[in-house]
Structure formats: C-alpha cells, structure tokens
Amino acid sequence: MKCYTPVIYKGLSPCKPNAIKSAVLQSEQVQYVIKQLAKEMGESPDIIQEEATEILDEMGHRMQLGAVRFFAFTLSKIFKQLFQRVCVNEEGMQRLQHAIQEHPVVLLPSHRSYVDFLMLSYLLYTYDLALPVIAAGIDFLGMKIVGELLRRAGAFFMRRSFGGNRLYWAVFAEYVKTMLRSGYAPIEFFLEGTRSRTAKTLTPKFGLLSIVMEPFFKREVFDTYLVPISISYERILEESLYAYELLGVPKPKESTSGLLKARRILSDNFGTIHIYVGQPVSLRTLASGRINRCPYNLVPRHLPQKPSEDIQEFVSDVAYKMELLQIENMVLSPWVLVAAVLLQNLPAMEFELLIEKTLWLKGLTQTFGGFIEWPDNLCAKKAVLSGLTLHSNIASLVDGHVVLNDKGMEDGAVGEMVFRHALAVLMCATYRNQLLNVFVRPALVAIALQMAPSFRKEEVYSCFNFLRDVFSDEFIFFPGISLKDFEEGCFLLTKCDAIQTSQQEIYPTDKGSGTVSFLSAMFRPFVEGYQLIFRYLSKEMKEAFTEKQFIPGVRNFVFQLLEKGSTQCYEALSSDMQKNALSALVQLGAVKKKKMPSGFTYNVNQEAVSKILDMFDDSADAIPEHNEFLFPEYEILIEPEEPEFPADSTDDEQGAEDTSKGAKEQEELGAAGTADEAFQSLDEETLEAMAKHETEEEKIFQMFKKQVAAEPEQIIRYCRGGEGPLWVSGENRPEEKDIPNCVCGAKRIFEFQIMPQLLNHLQVDSLGESIDWGTLVVYTCADSCGGGSEYLEEFIWKQDYSMGCTL
C-alpha cells in the first residue's frame, strides 16, 4: 500500500474532523446567531443549538485515511477502465504543493462531470498532497453508501438553496471558514455551482467564494490562494444524460443504483482527460489597491455582516477572473473542431471537406489562443477519424459522408424525429461549445459587423455591446470591460486577416469573409435561439409566470416550429439556453423578476422585448429587402480614375501624353479620383472629332457614357476645385451666377457629383415613380469656411437627362 504523507499548511495545528465541528458550534459566529434566533423565536437556545448540531452532522465530512485509500484503490481501477489517459501539468502540481504549505488554498475546478472531484482527489492523493474537503451538493446524500464514502473521503455537503435559513448559513459559513483558517485542508468547490450540461462555462455563483474570501478580508489569514483548475474531457461521461436533461426528460435522482447502472458505462471508452492546475492566485495581490477602506474594522468580526458593495463587486470580479483562467487552460481536442464544422454542414458533410475545414479551424483556433491537443504528428485525417471513433454514438461516416446519428430505431412520428435530431444536435453542440469560450469575442465582433448599419467603429461597438449584454449569461465576460472585450475581438480578427480597422472604421476584408461568416454561423444557433425565445415571451407570455411554466411553454413553442419546419434552430430546445435568455431579459430590464413566497415569478414588458427583438431583426439579414423607409447599406470605395481611351480615339499619342500628365497632376494633388482629369484628357479636339457625327446633345451624353464606362457602378465623382462636373446633358447647366456664394462671402466651387447609378443601388429605379436625376452636383465654399464641426448648408444643382436624348 502506498505510503501517504502529504505536505500540509505550515501553520496547521492538526485536529480531527470532530474537533472542527465542535469548534464551529462553539464559535462566536454561530453562538451569536443561535442567541439571536432564540430571542426572536422565543425559543430556548439549546433547541437551536441542537438544530445547529444536526445541520453540522448532515453537512460535515469525516475524512478518514482508510476511506481515502479505498477510494484511491477503486478509483484507479475504474479510471483505468474508463479513460485512455489522464494528463496533468506537473509544474502545476508542484506550484500547488508550495502553495499548500504557504497559505490556505482554495481549489476551483471547472465542472463538467461527477468525475471531476473524484479525479481531483485521486490526483492529489497520488501526488502526496493534502486531500481537499469538497463542497458537494446535498443530493449526493441520497446515495446511501456512496454518500457516506464520499463523506469519509472529505466531501461535505451543502443544501442547494438555503438563502433564507440564517442558522444554516451561519453554520455552513463558519464550517468552511474554520477549515480554511486553520489550514486544515484545501477547500474545493465549483464556481459554476453545478455541472455544466452544455460544456460552456456557467456564470459563477458567488456565495461560497465570498465565504472563503472573508477570512482574508477580515485579516484572519494573511493570504489565501485561489487555484483555478481546468479539467477537460475528450468525451464526457454524462453526455447523453445531459442532452436528455436539456430537452426536459427528467434527470434521475442521484442514487446508488444509478451509479451502479453507470457502471455499465465502464466498458465504454472515454478517451483522455486533461487536468491543468493553474497558477495559484494570491487573493492579497488581487485585493491590493482594490479594497482600501477596511469595512470590517468597525464591527466585531463575528457579527454576520452583509458585504459592502465594494466587496461584492470584488468577489464577482474574482469569480469571473477565475473562470476565465479556467477557460484559458481548457484543452480542446480535434473532435471539438470537427463538431463545430459538422454542425454548420448538416445533414451530411463530405469527409474530405470536413477534414479540410477542420484543419482550417485548427489554425483559426490557435490564432485565437485556443489550447489544442493535437496528438503529435497525427495527420488531420487520422485525428478526425479517431474523433469519429471515440464519438461514434454521435456521428458516423457513411459513404464518404459524415452524418449525425439521429435516426431512431424506426422512423416514427415527426415529433419523434425532431426529438432524435435535437438530441444528436445537442450532444454534438456540447463539443462545439467548448470552442465558444475562446471564440466569443471575435465572433460577436463579426456578428456586430453584420448587424451594424455602417462600418463605423461606434456603431459596430454598440452592436457588440448589445450582443454582449444579451449573451451575458450564455458566455463568460469579465464584468464591465466591454470595450476591452471588443478590442480583443477586433485584435484577433485582425490577426487572422478577417477585418481591417482604420481610425474610424472596421470592415471585413475580402479574404476574411469566410472567417466572418463561419464565426457568425457558429453563433447563429444562439442568435436565432434567443430570437425564438424572445418572440415566445413577447407573444405568449402576457401574464406573470414562473420558470416552471416558462420552460415547457417555450419548449412546445419551439418544438412546433421545428415540426412545421419553419425553423432549424434545434438548440433553442435546450433548457439551458431558455433559462439564460430569460435571465438576460431580466438583466436588461425587459422582464421583471419578483420574489414570491412560492418562488420567483416573471413579468414581461412586451415593448422592451420587442425592442430587443428589433435589434436582432435588423441584423438577421445583412442587406435587408427593400424597405419603405430605409435604403439598404453599402460601403463606398474611393479609387482614382484611370483614364481610358476609346480605341477609336483620333489621336492616340496625344491621349497618351495627356494621360501621363493627368497622372502626374494626380500625384501632385495626392487626391483620389477625378473629373477634371477626365476633362483634361478629353480636350477640345477630341470633342470636336466626336461632334463630327453626332448632335450636340448626343455628343455630350456619349461622352458621359464613355467616361463612366471605365467604372460603370460609380456613384460619386469627386474632385474638389477641379474644372467641373461631368454633365449628362448640354441643357440646364448652371452658369456662374446661378451658383450663390457661400454665407461667408467666398465663391462656391465644385466639389463632387452624385451619379444616377446610385438610384439603381438604392432600388429606386422604377421609371416615373421614383425620384430621379441625371446628376447632382455639389458646390461648396472655396475657403472651406466653418472649418469646425458644425454642419453648413451647401449648394446642390440637379441636372436631368435632356428630353431629346434617347437611350
């Protein structure tokens, strides 16, 4: 048997679990609450004390080395059966070893599976480190034998909700703090509060974190180390269970027989587990400069005290920071990439194409800083194949095509098919989701680019901000630093050449359109899913409702749409998304959440929800169909005009010379594109030559056409102060007196003209009905007066096609 002599906290005075319990019961903190409650309820403190003892017995762990050994033994057997490999970052374990000796340590693993804490304890045991005490959900206690065993292995149990129960809170908090202060053992709990069913990191819960931080705030300990730990599974043990759960098929209560059934899983293969023990983060360092006032100096430290706003904000920041650190060190397997590609190419995708796309996505993921575990030298094909083998329950290769395994035993009713397909999609999505944490910032910028009315930075940012707010429960964003997230997203997109930024603008590059559309397709299920859910809320929910009513309601709603085929967004069936969408609306103030004796109820503010929906709808298609009020949007590209000469030009040489002259002048001016240049090259002689066989009016129009032919889609010709515009007609040209001087007294000169082609683009080209012009010529102040920021009225001359001209 292994000799287990763990390193321990330097300040530890060893004690038995029972000694901790009695210390907790005797503590001023607990005694204070007991007395308080006794007074309020008119009850004898003894009775309440007894209650406290019971709570403590229910909660407390009884770590025993024997049980730990037993666990270690069985676990090692089970793990060997289940998993191919467990990879650990050794230096992380070493850092942890130092940390444990120095200060109390809090382990914060990600939570994807029950395996998480078993694995972690097993690992610490193997590395001769102090075993953690673990905050586990009380539901474990339902499992008679296992619950007790877990308890002996160091788990302590907490009720899922005890907000209102002051005694429970006091006992629980004091229990945790006592263990922390004495350095009894590392404390382990899950910031996410529960296993993430979607493999996306859940928004953090703050309760336990603020409990473990309090001893530092009160300076009962010098420092506390927070250690983010990322546990990534190549294949998640509970994957299908989760998918069922998300679709509303109730989850079996934790029971020993359930675990026994789980043993059937043992024959299956679950691939590799990666455990990355992050750098221990010193709470003291985090707090330095953050919490200046000492809020606990003026009240005895044992009185229960609501943390100040400062502190609450700090706790929340730390929680997010830790989750982001977890995310940073999550390992992504090739299968994650495959899943992401596959989901965009349903129902079937050609195998070769899948490989190609996967490889492309690998590059992109690495650019975005994703941590991919791509087995050494493994060619893409093998990697994809091995992923398919491991996940053969989700997808398979049929006739050179990869398809989801969504067929039931027998193709039954439509409903059954929808359900089957949803199941497959959700399982697959669980893997794609692992990428989202890394992709969310650049992807939201990409979507914002498509949503925003123009490429101006502010507008793109404001769309980004909107999306970030809406998805604030769906993805992990550090509170408050929207702009930084935006900049990071832009930076990453620039890094992969998908966008370019200038001082004021952000626009997609030609090259990057693939990336941008991939990214937005990746997040489309969320954009569409949220829209569906919002639509449901704004249409169907007129009265106050509870979450219990909401979930099945929205599920039915989406289900029907899927059956009808009017949406393809299967992921909207996920209760996780539904809850997140609801809570986003609560945060955006579009839904009011009220606490009732029976639980929370919700009230929809229809108007606010439709407003949010509108924001989305604008973006749904990048170029909206013709709309009575709004013109579609375009980008204007400005290029200098290369003078081109018709082959039938009378004087080639001269033309050439003039061209070069024009080019030179253009260089001197350093200005772009130009009508005057055009005029210079079309000198008198050319005109005259033309005039020989055309009427005056036709001549001018022909010349106009020729000039425009070089760039037939042009909509603006710009040449400030040049010789003048390109006229469409000889008639109705302004004379000098027709152009009024500027308000400042200076002459107005030609600056640019708007071409009739614009009418085409704006889809206002139905003859006789739409507005119309030949050209619009804009004259502006020669002195550029008013140089500042205010708007000035300028002069515009509208010239129409001459009647006599026929096309």
Add this chain to the structure above:
Amino acid sequence: LEQASRWECDCFPKPYNRKAFWICSMLILSLMFFFPLRQELLKWNGWGYNDSKFIFNKKGQAEFTGKRYRLGGMVLPTFKEWIEKTFGASLEHKTTSRASLNVNDVPPSIVNEEFLQDLRATKISYSQDAEDRVFRAHGHCLHEIFVLREGMFKRIPDIVVWPVCHEDVVKIVELACKHNLCIIPFGGGTSVSSALECPEEEKRTIVSLDTSQMNRILWIDEKNLTACVEAGIVGQDLEKQLAESGFCTGHEPDSMEFSSLGGWVATRASGMKKNIYGNIEDLVIHIKMVTPRGIVEKNCQVPRMSTGPDIHHFIMGSEGTLGVVTEVTIKIRPVPEYQKYGSVVFPNFERGVACLREVAKILRALFASICLFLLFAKGHALKPQVASIFTSFLDGLKKFYITKFKGFDPNILCVATLLFEGDREKVLQHEKQVYDIATKFGGLAAGEDNGQRGYMLTFVIAYLRDLGLDYYVIGESFETSVPWDRVLDLCRNVKERIVRECKEKGVQFAPLSTCRVTQTYDAGACVYFYFAFNYRGISDPIHVYEQIERAAREEILANGGSLSHHHGVGKLRKRWMKESISDVGLGMLRSVKEYVDPNNIFGNKNLL
C-alpha cells in the same frame, strides 16, 4: 557671542545632576547667560549617552560600556554569534559613521539682523552654532540617524533659542509673529515621527525653541496631589525631584531619561505604568500654552469639568503645530511603599495574549505593568543561545524552561514581565491573582529577577540600533493599538508582511521581525514591532526600509490597528491621517489650526 556661550557652559560641571545644577543656575541666572548643553553628554549621531554603547571588545565579544545601566560593563559572549546568525552580518563588514559633524556641510544659518536685535534685547539666550542647530534638526527615526552618520539634512533650524520661563516664550512667539518666522518647539528630541525635521521648503527663518531650560518644578500641592512643572523638564529629573518630596508622577515612557513633559503633552505620550497612573491625558490637570493668538489655559485646576469639548485635547497631540506648552499641572502620587517585579513564561504567544487579555479584564488597573515578549521569534530569529544579549535575563529563563517546559518548543516560548506597585499586602494579593490566571493559560511563574531584568532591558534596547548600524543592520520599532480580538491576527500578518516585503525588495537575509504587547487596556492592547535587516547589497537601504515600514503600516491599518498608540503622527504618518479620522475630523483639526495660528508660525508641518 558664540564664544561667550561656550565659555559660560564650560563653567558648569558635567555630571548630570540636575538638581545641583538647577540651584547653581538659579544663583547666577540674573548675572549672565548660561548654556547647559545636555547635548554634550549625548551622542550626536545615535541614541543616548556618549559613554553608553554596545561595542565588540578585543576578544570579539559584545560588551555594554559605561556605568549608567546595570548592564554596563557586562560581556555578552554569544551576542556576536546571534548577530551573525540572525542577520547574516559579519564583523568584518563594518560601516563607519562620520566621527564628527562636518561643519562645512551644514546649511548656513540665515537670520535677519532686525530679529537678532530684537532677540538680544529680550536677553534670551540663543545660538547659531552649527552643532547646536544640527542637534535640534532631528529626532530618532532611523532615517534621521542614518543621515547624521552618512549625509546631511537639507534644512535645519537657523537659530536655537533657550527661553527659561513662560514669559520668555511669550516674547519669542511675539517676535516670531512680528518678523514672520517659523518656530519649532524642541523638548527632549526623542521624537520618532519626523516631527522635529524641518520642512525642506520652509523659506522663513526657522527658530528651534529649546525648552530644556524651563525645567523647574514651580510648586507642589500635597493636599490636591498636584504639581505645577515647567514643560522642559525631562522625565528622569521630574521623578527624581518629586521623589525628594516623596512623590512621583508614575509616568515612565521608555524614553523618560531624555523626553520632556512638554514633549509628552505634545505627542500624547504613554508610560509603562499607565495601568496605575494613567497616560499623559489622564495625568494632566492644567496646561498653559503660548500661541500666536495668545495664551490658552483654563480658569481653574479641577479634576474634571463639563465646559464643552476639553480644550486640553486640542493641545495634547498637537505636535508643536499650535504653540508652546510652557507649564503643566500634573497629578502626583506618594512614592509607592512596595514594588515587586515578576515574570511568567508561556508555551506560545497565543496563550500569552489570551492570558494578558484575561488579566486586563479581571485586574484592570491593579497592577502597574504587564508586558509580553515573544522570546524567540520563530524560525530564523532569536535562537535560544542568542539570547545572550539578554544574557542574565534569559539564562534564568533558560534554566527555567529546561526544567519545567520540557515538552514545549523553546522557539516559540514567550514571556510576560510584570510590575506591581502599592502597599505590600495588596501587591502580594494581586501578584497571586495574576499568577493564578496565568496558570490557567499554561503559564508558569518564572521569578522576580527575570521580570526586573526584562524591564531594565527596555532602556538599553534603544542602544542596540547604533551597534547594528555599524554592521549593515538597520532597524526600527513601531507601535499600534488594536482591539483584543485582533491582536494575534495583526501580529502574525504584520510580521509576515514585513518578511514578504523584504523578500520582494531584494533584502538578502531574512529580516528580524518580531513583536511584543506592551500595554493592556479594557478594550485592547498596544503592540510594538521590532524590525531589522541586513542591508548589504542594497544601494538605497533607507528607501527600502521606508517602503517596508509603510507597507507594514498599511497592514496594521487593514488589520484594524491604529495609526499610532503613542508615538504620534509627525510627518512620517501624515498620509494616513484622513483615513484615520475621516475628512470631517481632519477639517475640525484644520480649523483649529487656522484660528490659533493663521500665519503658520508653528510651521513644522506635522499632523495635518
């Protein structure tokens, strides 16, 4: 004139017999100026008397010189080893202080002639001598001593004046107002808050007003048990002279050999025996202070009055920013019939603190003093053999724990020293009570001698720093007050913070970082920290030191400790005043200053 002053002071015998001296001086007072320069007895660049210091003798053993203290002449055989082990210091690496002041370095004295004329007319003694001015340009903070040894202050007083009575002070303040000068009162010069340092940017002439010649006991009122004393008297003289009439004040700060009554009032000082006698604020019955607005005092000398906020509390702790305290009526007590020392050893600091807390609760003011040392700071610091510095003290203890404490870890032992005063019966009764309580906390009585030696040590500890400075070791102590329930956390965290900061700042040897509890109250305790490190390899040790001390202070505040229990704020701790007493609080103090001294004559820039 300078010549004259030298001559006059030379006619007096050197011995430090204040009383004889006072009688003589009274005799000739009307005849001529006199300048009894206490500074000649004292080190110019270190702590205490010239003849008393730690040295390494020819055998390389440490020795304390002079005959003033009981430790004098004793050899401390293992002290060298302790220094070497604790600090990684070596006797070969020695720094040497400048042997004497280089007068050329000293900033010139700039005093305008009109003022000098006016001053001469008052017949108040004064000096523009460089040594006199430098002597009054500092207190005893580490950085100040360091400057004395290796550099020079940027700004020092331009002139020193010696008023001999209240009226003299009134004249000086009037002249200062007339000529717009800056006055910095100087008592014993023991300040440890940079309170005496001259603000560098002060453009006006700075007058150091040395109160040392205002040192008479004006009267003793036995019926009311009060004495009216001039503010310049130093602690030991006050006690000696009162003792001749069978009285004492019982106010005994560790610096009582050199600090003055006026200084105590100006800094809100605290004495070791405050449990019985009270701190300065409890002792004072009446204060007379000369301010630019005039004289502030009360109309009667009563034990208590309800006349709005007590104006004494504007004066106490004013740190020389409002005016000069000239006369103080102070409570006196008959010299106690019986005095007894004692000591208790505890297995660890936690138990010791718990015991002190209990003693404070049960006995309150019935014992003079209890003081808890962490004997051997854990790990790297004071190892048992060390203790040689405290040889006699610890030898006794060592025997003691060897015989009785076999089971305990000597590295974390801690000892409380005790002092009882009063009538014999009561003393014995209280002593028993304390020992009974101590037993409950695992403490064992460790004898009278040990207790007495412990108290004696507090007077020589200050000399240690000078020795350290010779061997690249710099150190300082600082204090705070803290509620009982936070004492342990605060001690642990501050010590840890110091160790960490040292590491971060590149200090190569682990520092000495230890603490003791020196005063007990109903609601809390006063805690002292000792902190020293070897600075070899660090280019700017003082800066590093200051950063660490600052970090330690922030730690204290974050742990619910005060900015200061008795050393005061001075300029050293000003930055935290707002945090300590709130914006409004600071505003209240400011408005007092603005009213009393609108032209900032008392411009030492302390406190606010």
